[in-house]
Amino acid sequence: MSGPFLEATGLRGGYGAADILHGCNLSVEKGRIAVIVGPNGAGKSTAMKAVFGMLPLREGRVMLGGRDITGLTPQARVAAGMGFVPQVRNIFPTMTVEENLEMGGFLRRDDIRPTIEQVYDLFPILGDKRHQAAGELSGGQRQQVAVGRALMTRPQLLMLDEPTAGVSPIVMDELFDRIIEVARTGISILMVEQNARQALEIADTGYVLVQGANRFTDTGAALLADPHVRASFLGG
Template identity: 60%
Template sequence: MAFFEGIKMTGGYGDGPDIISSCNINANRGEIVAILGPNGAGKSTAMKAMLGLLTLKSGSVCLDGEDISKMSPQDRVKKGISFVPQTKNVFAELTVRENLEIGGFLREDGLEEMINNIYELFPILKEKQSQIVGQLSGGQRQQVALGRALMSEPSVLMLDEPTAGVSPIVMDELFEHIIKVKKTNVAIIMVEQNAKQALNISDRGYVLVTGKNKFEGSGDQLLKDPEVRRSFLGG
């Protein structure tokens, strides 16, 4: 049994059609798992289902052997699941440090120590700690979003399109930071459009098509799979 897993998840939004169908996603601590696929494949929906933002019609979500399918998103966060959405993932009008402090609102102690840990992980944030986040570059803002999500010391970090809208150089830097986070023994699940680059840093990956698991395997296996290459990696 994996540390964090969505098992045969089926569901959609409201009374609409199912977006995901019998979808399986799992991740262990100290592992990066990528969710890939074309637009509309259900990638973000699968992640939201695991976070509790989508009510499943069937299937379950388990964390460290416990069924958390009926828990609210807030209770899942308290259990150690942290989520960085693609947009609106920072407080742009506040400083870097204030964003980190808000990320640590659930902490009862050790706030200063954790902020210093984040500064070690993302040195630019220490340098810019008094700067308004809205004045930072896109890559720096994403580091703030990652740092804020880590302030609660989660066991699971979920990232929705972490490199959306940044340059290739910044994308590489962000992926390097995600690898650093993985080394802190966090289970990382990320939805990513930059499939090749994501698979290069991922331990495992899932390719979804119309809400169903189409391919899965190690990052290396998926990169070398002829059908995956032809259909999803541009040759």
């Protein structure tokens, strides 16, 4: 396959009669990290939901691995190779860590044990706490469970909505390190982040959205160096 692994073009849609996305374009190369940043209300999470099929589109197209998936349900998109970690309600708090991971593999008909061990290799603390209820973990550990559960589907594209929301700077750095490790295995990453400066530091591609449309698109390093981006979106 040539071209981006994910290519979402001309996304237009919203809730009810009002459009939130106004011709938004997003793409991610194989094994690369793309980050969506922007002010509150810019449509970042809405764009993620549109890519995942949770938001009806009035216009636009979503391609995954060269296949048009615009008409597929979220469940069908998971089967096609997408994994999605929402910002909230992304774990089963009364289930153990391991039961959460097992739930992530519910679509599979093969042996999921090797994938569970891969998740524990990526997040060793989860292996230590595999029999503990996920709701009893720290915020950062719960996010690791959520990412691990999404990885159980063996996605080719992993979508993360605010993965570092509410965690300490140290935990944020650790999560970003693990996200880089996931990308190095060949999985494409599309991520929305409020911690824009730190997210752009690990981004191969960055998108700055404003009012549901692309304002700036470039490499993460170029956006960090752009004085207009710094002044308007990164605090100077």
